[in-house]
Amino acid sequence: MEGNVEQHGSETLRTLPGDDVRQIMWRLTDRYDLQMLVQSARAVARGPVARLVAEGGRNSHEWTEQKAQLLRAFDESGITAANMDPAQGGFIEGPKNFTLALVAFELSWVDAGAATCSLAGNLALAPIHERGTPEQRDAYMRRAVPPQPGEDRQVWRGAFSLTEPLPYVGVETSLLGGKVRIVEWEEGKEPILQVEKRGRFITNMGFANFVTAAVDSADDRIKGSCIVILEQTDPGLFDRGTPARKLVHQLSSTRDPVFSLRVPAGRIVGGYTVKDGVIVPRYSHSDIIEAVFRRTRVTVGLMTSAKLLSAVEPVIRYQRGRFRGGETIAPGSPRYELGLQQKEDALHRLVDVWATGEAGASLGFAAARLFDELDPLERRKDEAFAAQGIGNGTAQLRPLRRAQKDTLEFLAQAALPEAQRDGVRYEALQADPLVQFSALDALANVLCPAVKLWNTGHGATMMREAVSLMGGYGIMEDCPGFLGQKWMDAQLEATYEGPEAVQRRQLTVTMTSELFLAQFEGWIAEMREVAARRPGTGACALATAMRLWLWSLDHLQKACDAEGGKLFHGNRQGVTFPLADALCWLLASRYQIMDLLELERKGPENPVLAEGLPGLLAFFTDLCHVQAGRAAGEVGRICAELVYGYNRHPAWDGGAGCGPDASDPLAGFGADASASTMPVGPKAGPCVCFDGLEPFACLRLKLDGCLTGVRLAKDRAATALTKVMIPEALDYPV
Ligand SMILES: Cc1cc2nc3c(=O)[nH]c(=O)nc-3n(C[C@H](O)[C@H](O)[C@H](O)COP(=O)(O)OP(=O)(O)OC[C@H]3O[C@@H](n4cnc5c(N)ncnc54)[C@H](O)[C@@H]3O)c2cc1C
Numbered sequence: 001m002e003g004n005v006e007q008h009g010s011e012t013l014r015t016l017p018g019d020d021v022r023q024i025m026w027r028l029t030d031r032y033d034l035q036m037l038v039q040s041a042r043a044v045a046r047g048p049v050a051r052l053v054a055e056g057g058r059n060s061h062e063w064t065e066q067k068a069q070l071l072r073a074f075d076e077s078g079i080t081a082a083n084m085d086p087a088q089g090g091f092i093e094g095p096k097n098f099t100l101a102l103v104a105f106e107l108s109w110v111d112a113g114a115a116t117c118s119l120a121g122n123l124a125l126a127p128i129h130e131r132g133t134p135e136q137r138d139a140y141m142r143r144a145v146p147p148q149p150g151e152d153r154q155v156w157r158g159a160f161s162l163t164e165p166l167p168y169v170g171v172e173t174s175l176l177g178g179k180v181r182i183v184e185w186e187e188g189k190e191p192i193l194q195v196e197k198r199g200r201f202i203t204n205m206g207f208a209n210f211v212t213a214a215v216d217s218a219d220d221r222i223k224g225s226c227i228v229i230l231e232q233t234d235p236g237l238f239d240r241g242t243p244a245r246k247l248v249h250q251l252s253s254t255r256d257p258v259f260s261l262r263v264p265a266g267r268i269v270g271g272y273t274v275k276d277g278v279i280v281p282r283y284s285h286s287d288i289i290e291a292v293f294r295r296t297r298v299t300v301g302l303m304t305s306a307k308l309l310s311a312v313e314p315v316i317r318y319q320r321g322r323f324r325g326g327e328t329i330a331p332g333s334p335r336y337e338l339g340l341q342q343k344e345d346a347l348h349r350l351v352d353v354w355a356t357g358e359a360g361a362s363l364g365f366a367a368a369r370l371f372d373e374l375d376p377l378e379r380r381k382d383e384a385f386a387a388q389g390i391g392n393g394t395a396q397l398r399p400l401r402r403a404q405k406d407t408l409e410f411l412a413q414a415a416l417p418e419a420q421r422d423g424v425r426y427e428a429l430q431a432d433p434l435v436q437f438s439a440l441d442a443l444a445n446v447l448c449p450a451v452k453l454w455n456t457g458h459g460a461t462m463m464r465e466a467v468s469l470m471g472g473y474g475i476m477e478d479c480p481g482f483l484g485q486k487w488m489d490a491q492l493e494a495t496y497e498g499p500e501a502v503q504r505r506q507l508t509v510t511m512t513s514e515l516f517l518a519q520f521e522g523w524i525a526e527m528r529e530v531a532a533r534r535p536g537t538g539a540c541a542l543a544t545a546m547r548l549w550l551w552s553l554d555h556l557q558k559a560c561d562a563e564g565g566k567l568f569h570g571n572r573q574g575v576t577f578p579l580a581d582a583l584c585w586l587l588a589s590r591y592q593i594m595d596l597l598e599l600e601r602k603g604p605e606n607p608v609l610a611e612g613l614p615g616l617l618a619f620f621t622d623l624c625h626v627q628a629g630r631a632a633g634e635v636g637r638i639c640a641e642l643v644y645g646y647n648r649h650p651a652w653d654g655g656a657g658c659g660p661d662a663s664d665p666l667a668g669f670g671a672d673a674s675a676s677t678m679p680v681g682p683k684a685g686p687c688v689c690f691d692g693l694e695p696f697a698c699l700r701l702k703l704d705g706c707l708t709g710v711r712l713a714k715d716r717a718a719t720a721l722t723k724v725m726i727p728e729a730l731d732y733p734v
Pocket residue numbers: 120159160161162163169170171172200201202203204246249254492495496497498499500501573
């Protein structure tokens with residue numbers, strides 16, 4: 001190990017956080033099965049995957065024999081079967097969102113292409129898993145399980161084919177060029193379908209045995225769109241197409257396939273009914289992709305966070321060793337011991353990279369766990385509706401709207417101290433699956449796009465920072481930690497399964513849901529309470545930034561621009577998209593703080609951690625503070641631009657100006673900027689720019705004040721980076 005744990009009055013970080021720490025923060029201390037799986041995935045990532053990258057396996061678009069070996073490594077390590085239920089040949093009971101997120105995190109720590117290769121198989125199965133008939137689910141999930149000892153069969157690998165050549169499906173998933181029609185329908189027999197589908201950028205296409213493909217009806221006897229399962233041996237054309245000339249994720253296979261196949265109608269995912277001689281698929285392609293992506297996108301977001309956290313150790317090692325060996329650099333001298341870590345900027349930037357990785361991981365894993373909670377509730381809700389003769393999709397909208405009132409009541413009760421609750425009513429609402437589903441669903445609808453958007457989008461930007469800290473080495477193929485490749489790869493994570501615009505569009509709708517906002521309101525109170533108890537966490541700045549965002553949302557929903565145009569509107573992406581971005585900063589910071597609190601609560605129970613825990617907590621507290629400060633700054637900037645930016649200044653129309661710089665723009669404000677609640681209006685004449693916006697100006701002022709100490713936290717975190725012990729060498733490639 002190298003480093004120096006010399007103490008300066010207060011405890012500091014001793015070693016990089018290991019599994020004991022992560023298991024507490026990410027809530028898998030009680031999941032021995034997942035802990036084992038993490039170890040297996042790590043062995044694959046830092047073994048065969050890392051070796052393949054180091055040997056130049058990424059230098060070809062082709063699906064090579066060496067890359068194919070990875071599939072076998074996934075099979076042998078349990079990664080492939082982790083997606084299946086025990087009844088299908090898997091080994092993990094219950095929902096698998098968190099499981100798959102952990103696997104993706106481990107693989108992406110080394111190479112996200114390898115992670116994608118594994119995940120794309122799950123993505124192909126996801127339509128069948130989420131919306132397939134029980135028979136479809138059993139058949140395809142079982143085939144995708146690697147053979148057990150004594151079994152002699154091939155593992156089925158899948159691809160998911162939605163995106164089509166231009167000008168068809170991309171961001172706009174309704175522009176389907178793929179078509180399905182009936183070619184044979186004998187009396188009393190199953191109809192035979194002809195499927196024509198071309199794919200663009202389809203992952204796993206170099207070796208997939210089956211494909212779940214989105215198609216639209218080209219036949220009056222088929223209603224709407226659907227997803228069909230295509231098999232390699234179906235009669236017709238199953239052309240894998242040419243390899244995509246990717247610059248990223250080269251350990252996965254991506255091609256532009258062409259299919260022209262005859263398949264039985266039983267391959268329509270979720271099945272169908274026949275009404276008046278027309279095949280009516282149970283689910284449209286959009287019903288299914290919504291159910292699929294809302295889960296799988298969380299996993300993609302975590303891939304980028306894994307890279308940021310993986311960058312910390314190589315960067316520290318590079319910084320420390322930068323000048324060693326130079327003739328005039330004596331061992332023991334600051335230049336020898338600290339190298340680039342003598343420079344504040346190099347340390348501060350690494351603190352930012354680390355804090356971003358922490359926040360993204362906390363947000364992503366929280367979302368994955370939430371989906372694990374949501375899955376059984378969703379099934380219970382569907383069963384309850386089915387028992388009442390209520391089908392899926394739009395049929396459920398009305399009863400769900402009715403449940404909203406109860407859910408809001410539940411959330412209001414939950415926000416009260418226990419003693420003030422109506423115990424009987426609260427318990428009744430807590431036991432109502434519809435209420436529980438509605439509350440979690442509203443949250444999931446926000447968290448999923450937020451993870452995908454913030455972790456990958458901002459994550460890619462921060463990955464560039466990590467690369468820059470390695471100087472020229474950062475953009476070399478043999479950069480320790482493969483940071484250059486990870487930077488490029490992050491851009492793909494921001495793009496596939498829906499680029500940032502898709503996530504922002506979704507957030508525009510879901511972040512205004514009453515059920516989400518009720519929970520958000522509760523979080524502000526929660527952060528105020530944390531701020532009082534644990535002031536160094538940045539919770540105070542975060543609570544104020546949350547209030548500012550909420551005020552801005554409310555204001556922008558009602559306000560018009562200088563021309564009288566409505567501001568908060570689906571087509572006004574210049575307003576709605578930045579507000580969505582701002583929310584993501586808040587969410588990431590909140591979940592980071594929640595994980596810190598969990599570590600603080602549970603850490604002392606773990607004897608392995610006991611010794612280093614105070615230093616670790618101090619460091620993580622500072623990271624939370626740094627991140628909360630950055631989030632507050634972003635939110636303040638975005639909201640200020642939106643709230644003021646669509647007004648005309650009175651001076652442009654001959655009115656009063658702002659006055660000289662020295663004048664007090666807030667003179668006469670009656671608001672109490674230190675209050676935790678919404679400030680009241682002005683008493684007398686502040687700057688004309690604030691007309692009607694005084695509460696915002698007060699909140700903004702308060703927010704700036706809440707940044708007190710944030711740079712001290714950064715300085716402390718930076719110092720900790722100079723002292724933390726790291727292993728002599730990176731543990732991959734080995
Ligand atoms: C390596 C790789 C692997 C992939 N794997 C798969 C796979 O396995 N299966 C599959 O089906 N697809 C796959 N894809 C496709 C991927 O999901 C799409 O590329 C992605 O969804 C974006 O679609 P597009 O490229 O057509 O972008 P476009 O639709 O052309 O959008 C381009 C950009 O225009 C802007 N834009 C577009 N529409 C809007 C809007 N409504 N509002 C605001 N801005 C907008 C956004 O900035 C957007 O990023 C893969 C792609 C790559 C590169």
